[in-house]
Amino acid sequence: MERKQKKKKIKSLDQSLVDRVSRLTSRPPHIFLRRNVFFAHRYLQDAFKVPLVIQLTDDEKCMWKNLTVEESKRLARENAKDIIACGFDISRTFIFSDFDYVGGLNVRFSRAVPFMRTWFAKCVTYNKVVGIFGFTGEDHIGKISFPPVQAVPSFPSSFPHLFSGKDKLRCLIPCAIDQDPYFRMTRDVAPRLGYNKPALVESLFFPALQGETGKMSATDAYSAIYVTDSQKQIKTKVNKYAFSGGQDSVENHRKYGANLAVDIPFKFLSFFLEDDDELDHIRKEYGSGRMLTGEVKKRLIDVLTELVERHQAARAAVTDEMVDAFMAVRPLPNMFN
């Protein structure tokens, strides 16, 4: 899983930027990254011209999913490649994995994080953390001591190589709604440590292909489109499994139109189709019944195929050296330009 955070120096927000921010979406990240991860963070990075810090919680995966350390690290690196493929600017982006950033080669800087974790941990009682996350007596202490690990990158002093001396820097965290407990706890503790509270932009979960009732998962190949899917697979998945809001017969459909609130192909298009005018057109035509579900699905297949192919091409361009460069503990001199 990844946590995205941004540091922002500006105090007041331009209304147009806020509008732009609110229009964008973010998606729950997925450990194996066989799912399309279309990050809003890149737009935020461009919109605000701020540095982006990306935390790969490989230790969390190791603890919760019972993977070996090597396996978690390897998967984190694979995650990093997909993230980089989304087009982040290397001169403004720092990616790190929990295992490697602390106690890694960058000894000079890695002292900051354990210090921050301890300091943070002292501010949260056992009862509180049990109350927030619902731990039981059977949970191992690795899980119970994990929340500080996730919280601490919200503070600039965790990254002395980037923000040395800038303790009042503000942090914006776009995340999915299920991460809210972690960051509410962080906001609670922040003043006690003398830092600004991080701000959050939360998004709802993206619906699964089968509709609002379903959930996207790695074990159910038909619940989501994966970034590794071929054109054929995308076509099959959308045609066969995407829940349709269209009526059951052509006559009824022409009469009543499609139910856009539950129609999955349209929902997906509203996220992925870049052209506002075309989306509007589809909304009118499909909603009134003049356009059929098949057409909408076909358009979606084209859009998704293009997206996935673009992502795969971009990922192919990501070398190991590039991952190393993104993850290197290095200054980012132009990060606020």
Add this chain to the structure above:
Amino acid sequence: MVEDDTDAWLKFRVLCILPDKSRAKPVCVAFQSSPLGLRLPPIGDMGFSKAQLLQRLQSQQIHFSQYDHPVVMTVEAQAKYVGHIKAGLSKNLFLKDKKHRFYIVSALADTKVDLKVLSQRLGLGKGGLRMAPEEAVGEILEVPLGCVTPFALVNESARNVSLLLDQGFKNHECCFFHPLSNDTSISLHIQDLDKFLESVERMVAYVDLEANPPVGKDQPPDLAALVPSDTLSIDNVLVKTATLKIDGDVNSKPVAVTAKASKVTSGPQKEKSVNTTNSSSSFADPEKFIEEILKKASAIVVAEIKEENIKQHGDQLGSVVSNSIRKNLSLELKNLATKFKNTAYTEGFGAGIRCPAKRL
């Protein structure tokens, strides 16, 4: 030359003195004795000899202790001569998968190695791994039978053999291996073995060979990265040895354990080959980069300037085309530019860390 046990060698040497009386010196060809009968050695003088290897080790200041003994074909036999010495004995397996890729698994003598488990962990399915045929030992590793050893990777023919070392070696100060001949065993520090293998540009992969992690949809094969990227059949090897050179092809760079695309994601082969060609394509080369941009822009211009559009827009066609370019290409060109920038930065970064810092 492949060395063998003295008696057999002498016997065969006598046989091969050429009858041509004009040639005074005998052709010295070493033969391999095997239960299957005579086999011809590789053409040309290709394989490293024990002496050459030991000389190499010495020149790299790698300390080792050498113990000569009669030829041994098994770990038990070897143990009779050097078992009393405080060093880990190794057993070495030469394996092959269904796609003719080869592996050396080198383990402590008492580590249990389950080929079925290993096969799954490498992503080869159940039963994808078996013992390599005896010919392969000579042809690919260029060592005699019973002499499989990590040192065989020094040979060019073994360039694409993947080496799995038992993690357990790290618990011993020294371990025993055959130095390309089974009438000798050398013990050396395991770090020195690493050092040597790195000096011949071989990746060292330590694996917990007894581990049996589950492999399934959510748990990708953990050793998948160790599968060689090239398939090299025995026929290929023979052809190549005949031409006295094995091509170091594009994909022959050592496979890194942690980072290479594994078989989990679809199309790893495609990804790798695209990777290596793209490194000199539009992401790193300004000329190709510009060419790509111009190609895309031109395509749109050409598509937009049609009779109906000319009629419809007349003078305004220019701005229509311009808007169209902007609308259709902004995102794509931005992605391209970011890839270019990231690649350039990465190259600079790589150069920077390799260059010794000169600071006052």
